[in-house]
Amino acid sequence: MPKKIVKYLSKKGRYILGFVNLVLILLVVNFLAGNFGVFENTLMRVISCFVLIGFILLNLKIKTFYEQLKVKETSSIFGLVLIVFSFFMLFYFNFYIVWLASISLLVFGVMLMRPMENKDNPLFLSLFSSFFYTMFMVFVVNIPVLWNYLEKFSLVFTSGVGSITGKAMVLGPSVSGLWILFSILIAEVTIFIFSKKREDVKGFVSSIVGVFVAWLVFLTLLNYIGFDTTQDKINFQYVFFILGLIPLCFYYFQSSAYLPVFSWGKRVRKWNVVLVLILFFLSIFIVSLYPYSHVDVSEKKIMFYTINMLGTWDKPVYGRYGKDASGMFGMLPEYLNESGYSVSLYNGTVTSDVLSDVDVFVVINLNNSFSEDEHRAIWGFVERGGSLLVLGDHTDIAGIMHPLNDLLSPVGIRFRFDSGLPVGERWADCIEILNHPLGDGIENEYQIEISVGATLNVSGDAFPIILGKYGFSDHGNYLNSEMANLGDYVNNPGEQLGDVILAAGAFYGKGKVLVFGDTSSFQNLAIPYSYKLVHNVFTWLCSGDGKIVKYSKNIFSILALLVCLAVFLTYLKKEKKVAYLLTLALVLSVLTSAVVNPFLIEREHIGGEDVVYIDISHLERISIESYTSDATTGLMINLARNGYLPLMLNKFDREKISKSKILVLIAPTIPISRDEVYFLKNYMSNGGLIILSAGYQDKTPVSLLLNEFGFNIENIPLGPVPYVEENPEEHQNEPRFVDSWPITKGDGTPADSFYNIEIENKSYDLIMFTKYGLGGLIVIGDSQFLLDKNLESLYDYWPGNILFLKNIIDELKDRGVL
Known part of the structure; x- marks a missing residue:
């Protein structure tokens, strides 16, 4: 056997x-x-x-x-x-x-x-x-x-x-x-x-x-x-x-x-082979290609409809702290202004004349339907080539579902009475963007910042763009009005599990419509993370992409593939090597589209005296989840209070940094290279400010930068400063450190101490500043000083640090650095 x-x-x-x-x-x-x-x-x-x-x-x-x-x-x-x-x-x-x-x-x-x-x-x-x-x-x-x-x-x-x-x-x-x-x-x-x-x-x-x-x-x-x-x-x-x-x-x-x-056998020299390979390449390449989206944003006007809506246009201000500090949509116009768009907030009756010079009309959480005349004016605007962006939210909160669906009646997109929830944490590995310009450069769910919003029904010519691949529809409950009509956060029998639609689009006449079931991506606390998505949204809405472009692409690709198949079956089905060459053509076409697509999208033009980048490209020891103890949410809010626009820097993009005013480095774990140090020196020389927060345990990755300016972080653990054992509220208007280490400077280093403390008759500098060219460098001897745990979180804040940060900014403005 x-x-x-x-x-x-x-x-x-x-x-x-x-x-x-x-x-x-x-x-x-x-x-x-x-x-x-x-x-x-x-x-x-x-x-x-x-x-x-x-x-x-x-x-x-x-x-x-x-x-x-x-x-x-x-x-x-x-x-x-x-x-x-x-x-x-x-x-x-x-x-x-x-x-x-x-x-x-x-x-x-x-x-x-x-x-x-x-x-x-x-x-x-x-x-x-x-x-x-x-x-x-x-x-x-x-x-x-x-x-x-x-x-x-x-x-x-x-x-x-x-x-x-x-x-x-x-x-x-x-x-x-x-x-x-x-x-x-x-x-x-x-x-x-x-x-x-x-x-x-x-x-x-x-x-x-x-x-x-x-x-x-x-x-x-x-x-x-x-x-x-x-x-x-x-x-x-x-x-x-x-x-x-x-x-x-x-x-x-x-x-x-x-x-x-x-x-391989003998070489195939038939014209049919060349034709088949070209047609096949073009079929895959064209269908995968983004529409050309280079636009002159300075000529584009965006109008926000600001009445009959759930939400505010507040920005962070002094006097509001903790959970009430961030506001909702006030930073969105700021970001778009800094990007070069012309932005207006409109609170009157919508007419064709009002929309005559507008490129994108934005409606957020509409809680009262437009009149018939307004509805007609809006869709006439879209039909003539304008773009409509509609942002909504979950479970008919504040009665927004029916007005939004009334507005969207000409296209096949509807808000559902539900919440789209991930099965994982914060949509981690649960979200997917289909091949669309909105997904360009988006590498993870933190750059999308969708939270809890409604899912969308899509029909007719409307198309999904962002999917909750591993999410579910949690039906709403009007009896739970105290909790915004939310359901039970459980996937019950009969509730859709998988591939819920979170954002969708449609073409109407010469224009286009984009709908998000959640407003989170466009809110103040999200924009520092989701600004690339926001950029993609408005770039696509302002682009020339339309129904004719989309359908022409798809029809051409399908016809090219059918002709390719017909020629292959008629003339080349015995030529085995052609089948192998098609695999190479497939790889080449997919690769070419993947390489070419980013160049078809307009790059971000964000930059100016108000832009601050918080670096995470060196794997800084911070959390990117908002309002956690190691997050920088409080820092972002405080920067916004002082008139700045904070953004997270996912890649060390020198062009972006050069256009900004401030770069924040918090305990990098990937060393800053010598080449990067030279770039940063040039950045400071031209007026940029670098804020470096690092303790002794995090000194090695930033040692080249410190050495270049004669700074050193000493191995003297000072711990939490000031040392307060009783009645800490008596010291809440003073600066507070978590894990401090003293900073020293070389004899020839021109530097000022912005904060020092005396311990046992010895003075230690914890924050130092040196001016370089038109800008400068601030070194904070505490890796955790700028984190939420020490500055401002959802339910707690330290007034002394909030005031101290403001004083530093004011001091640098007086010195002409900011």
Whole structure:
């Protein structure tokens, strides 16, 4: 018996290896597409990396490959280059479509590195399954109507399963397993295309039915198992992947899939090949391309409608502290003004004349419907090419839902009576922006700052833009009016789980409409984090993108793909090497669009005497969650009180810094390089101010900057200063430190002490300032001095530090530094 098994395995070895390869690639594809649940993107990429390394080792004999490299075999060298570049794509780019394309490139590279043998190639199905799935997802994320239909199919199908099983269930495609389903179906279609038994349609159909049966079993299990948390329920999708492999396995081995040998053979010189490759490249490239969005913002006018709304236009001022300190929308016009737009606040009747020279009309939390004449004027404005931005909120708070839906009646976007909630913390790894200019440069949920808002219904030509991929709809409750009609914060049966729509757009006439179900991203405390999203929003609204541009792109891409397919099937279906070249064309088109798209978006023009950047590019020891003890929310509020616009600096962008007035560094953990020190000196020389807050334990990363100006942070722990054991309120108007260390200066350093303390008849300087050129450097010998715990938080604040910070700013203004 063992001999028969060995003989069988020897005979079927390549088919078994081919199936193992296919399973590994499907696993990686679903990891990278985020189809297995709520996991951090970097973790998914690292896991995928290890699986791919295993895939490479499984298919290559290191000794044979080494011998090929020694003789400088061209295909092996080229294959190695492709593999290395695929890993570069995986970790350099921050878009999962590029990650998916990298898999096809890697498999092709491994194929090139395998010895050329006249035997079946066990990598062929892996290559084209990943190729077709990447193509599929390219069109899903770029053609919203396709995404809409797939979401509706998932919602209807899962709702039907819920009705049959007697327990309500409404799941979006990311939770229902629909994307996993398509990955397996695509693999089965690939097997059918290259099957030696292609006439066995019955077997193919049976395998398709088998996958749907597996899906049905999975959904039934998902509905009946009692999970501890909603996140556990979402992360259960690996079970469907395993179930789906069963029909795939049966079909694979019974189909006798043809695994052709890879060989370049003779060069193909037919014009048909060039035409197919060009058409295919253009199809993927054009559909993935952003619309051209370079605009002269100085010529663009934004009007905010300021009456009949829930919210205020307050900004932080002295006298309001703690939870009442931040205000709501007052900083939004400030940011747009600093960006170069012409901004106006309007509180009268809306007419066509009022909107005649406006480019973007903004309505926020409307709680009283517009009159018929106003409604007609607004939509006439949009139809002529204007843009309408509508911001709303959750659960019909203050009666805003019906007025907002009345306003949006001409387009297929509606506010729902619910709250969109994440299954994770603060939408971490739960949010997705489809391929749209709004997502340009957005790398994490903190740059979006969506909190709790309504989800949106989308129909007709309207399209989703920002999704709560792993969020849910929590139905509102009018009986809970004291808590703004909020629900129970639990995903109950019948409430949509997965792919709730948080922001959507639509075209109307020559203009466009953009709707957010939550106002948080545009509020005062969010703008320091979300300003890139805000920039993208107004850039897109002011751009020439419209219905004609969008539909022309999509129609051209689909027609190019159909012509490409027709030419291939008519003239080139026997030319195997063309199929391989298409995988390279796919990678090239996806990469090209990913590289070109950022250049099509207008860069931020923010800058001026009021702009302050708080650096986080050196992994400063601060929290980016608002109003936590180690956050800088209080610092931002105090800067705003003094007339500044604080923004977080995610990357050390020298152009941005050069246009700002103040740069704040709080306990960096990545060393400031010598080149950066020279840049910062030039920045100060031209009038910039650097505020550096660091204790002795954080001195090393900033030592080059300190040394350049003759400063040193001594290893003398002074701790919390002043030392107060009783009645601390008596000292609340004095500065307070958390973990202080004294600062010393060299003999030749011209510096002033802004704060010192005497301990046992010895004086210690804790804050020092040196002027350099038109600007200067402030050094604070306490890494925690500027944090919420010591300055101002949601329920507590220290008046002495608030006043002290104001005094420093006033002093520097008197000296001409600020």
